[in-house]
Amino acid sequence: MTVQSALQEEQQRLGMTVREIETQLAAIGPAYTGNDFTEQMLDLQREERKKRLEIAYKEPYFGRIDFQELPGNEVKPLYIGKAGVAKDRTNELLVVDWRAPVASLFYSFTGGDAAVTYDSPDGEVEGHVHLKRNLMVRQRELVRLVDSFTRGQEEDAVTDEFLLYRLGENKDNRLRDIVSTIQQEQDLIIRSERNKVLFIQGVAGSGKTTVALHRLAFLLYQYAGRMRAERMIIFAPNRMFLEYISGVLPELGVGDIQQTTFADWSLELLEHEVALRGAEEQLAYWFEQSHTQEELDRAPGRLKGGAAFKAEVDERIAELERTxxxxxxxxxxxxxxxxxxxxxxxxxxxxxxxxxxxxxxxxxxxxxxxxxxxxxxxxxxxxxxxxxxxxxxxxxxxKIPSYTAPQLYATLFQGKTASAIIPKELAKETAARLKNGEVYPEDLAPLVYIHLRLFGLSQPMYDHIVIDEAQDYSPFQLEALKLCQTIPSMTVLGDLQQGIHSYTGIGRWQELMGLFGEEQTGFFELNRSYRSTMEIIEFANRILGAMEGVKPAVPVFRSGDPVQLQAVADNEWLDEIARSAKALEQEGGLQTISVIGRTAVECEMIHAHLAAAGIEASLIQSKQPNYNGGLSVVPAYLSKGLEFDAVLIADAGAEAYGKLDAKLLYVGCTRALHKLKVLYRGTPSPLVQPA
Known part of the structure; x- marks a missing residue:
């Protein structure tokens, strides 16, 4: 079949599918407003169906796979979309939901004439794939068609053509779903069984966050009736990141999943008995200056988040129970x-x-x-x-002992009952803050843990928990979250190479995996980066080149402009940032551009200079709930998780980034999709010097 005839065939099929969806939407009618309970329940079902059809209406499907089930000789075309659609009268399946068992073939099949299998509710199904086709539909119009496999024909190197096309698209201010380009290694994670704690080590740009979100959608489909959206929760690193990922689940037809930060969730669970203070100062302390490894190891977050301190908390609770x-x-x-x-x-x-x-x-x-x-x-x-x-x-x-969580926690920092793990000065400071109803971020995990041990969870247990940027979590945080589930079911994802919060986080995944039984855990590595060009990934890998135990990111074969490394004099530094930012804006086609500074103070200075130069930019700060795209200025430690068409590193000089700052600079550079320019004052950091 020629490309032209294939296009005509697909356009006809698309037109027929769209008309069927329009007919079904029109037949649903207005919402029921009466008081009859049965009708109300039926109306809820109609509303759910309407939502699915509306999702399908915008983009009915994105793929086609022609499958011949064995034994037999009938080859059936299966169209894969975000929502399943069947004809009203005949119930003939027009679109297969991407989460359905047979749809797994679209993601797992990579070519060849050998028989393939997929797991169905009735057992394993075997058959032959005759065609695998990627289709891009925008507003009910077919705009692209790519065949990655045709049985009986020699395979050309087109497997990644559709993927590369999608990756080359420019970035807006929201994370997008990847349902049309899920890769085989990602699909294995998404379709994993529910009663596991999956740990995902994924390099920058490997799609680990979107994989976790798609996994939630899959679990709700696969275990309908047994898992519910309102009993799922996502923990993100900050409120801005929550806003950034907010569009993915609705696009997949999923709502009602709680999305929060660990701090916000903890304060709500504790019924705001304590107030969080000093988070901003803490960030400034750890990121506005460099620290030795000894300082990091003795940081309050590591002391209060470790196993030894948890053992003391457990003993204090046991002592209370005994009395x-x-x-x-x-x-x-x-x-x-x-x-x-x-x-x-x-x-x-x-x-x-x-x-x-x-x-x-x-x-x-x-x-x-x-x-x-x-x-x-x-x-x-x-x-x-x-x-x-x-x-x-x-x-x-x-006289029977009675405590709130803050009251019992305070006994760990007072007199003869004080912790043997916590230094006296830190204990004294913590006790004083608790007396005023205030805590630091590292106090939240033990407080939540104590509260759950004392009072339990005042709502149904969570069916599934997603923890993003988990390398920045302490073991105590996971110990607290374990108490919120009857059976462990979590997706825990992050990147040790981006573990910039080393004053509180982990250095090895085993620190968290060891909290669960071996049979309860699964471990996946995503080393392929889909975000940045080859040139950007190779530059970023060089930054981490001297780190032990770090696997370099493997780029998708997508080439772009070379990374620009430019020296700049101190007295011209701010002017050069303004010139470079303006030049990137004038290139056209770049919707999101970011100037990434080393510290919050530096970013405030850059932002003020851009404003004085008449360049409009947004300044991203730690309390900021929204990211609006366009040109922005952001400290490296707040850029994690975000993506930009182009990135300008404000200063990668030796004074800005020493060897202990490799992860921080790596985070900044790997935010760029298409263009990366790196300025430096004085001597360039050894991290960016050519090998």
């Missing part, structure tokens, strides 16, 4: 005695695995019931006697 059952007898009325042995038996046999303060509450209720029963049996009606007895009861119950 809940009173050791003294209760005598509400002379001669009426409740023995401590009886109370201890109640406590040990009746309350199982409940949270500590729930056990206390139930024990107190049990003592009150015994009290009321005994007074009734003994017919004690005298008001004075009863009032005195009630006073004794309240006093007795009041």
């Amino acid at each position: 809940l059952a009173p050791a003294a007898p209760f005598e509400p009325v002379d001669g009426l005695v409740l023995k401590p042995e009886t109370i201890l038996e109640w406590f040990n046999t009746d309350y199982g695995e409940e949270s500590v303060m729930r056990k206390r509450e139930r024990l107190a209720s049990r003592i009150r019931r015994w009290f009321e029963s005994e007074l009734k049996v003994r017919r004690i009606a005298d008001k004075k006697v009863r009032a005195k007895a009630l006073t004794r009861l309240n006093a007795y119950i009041k």
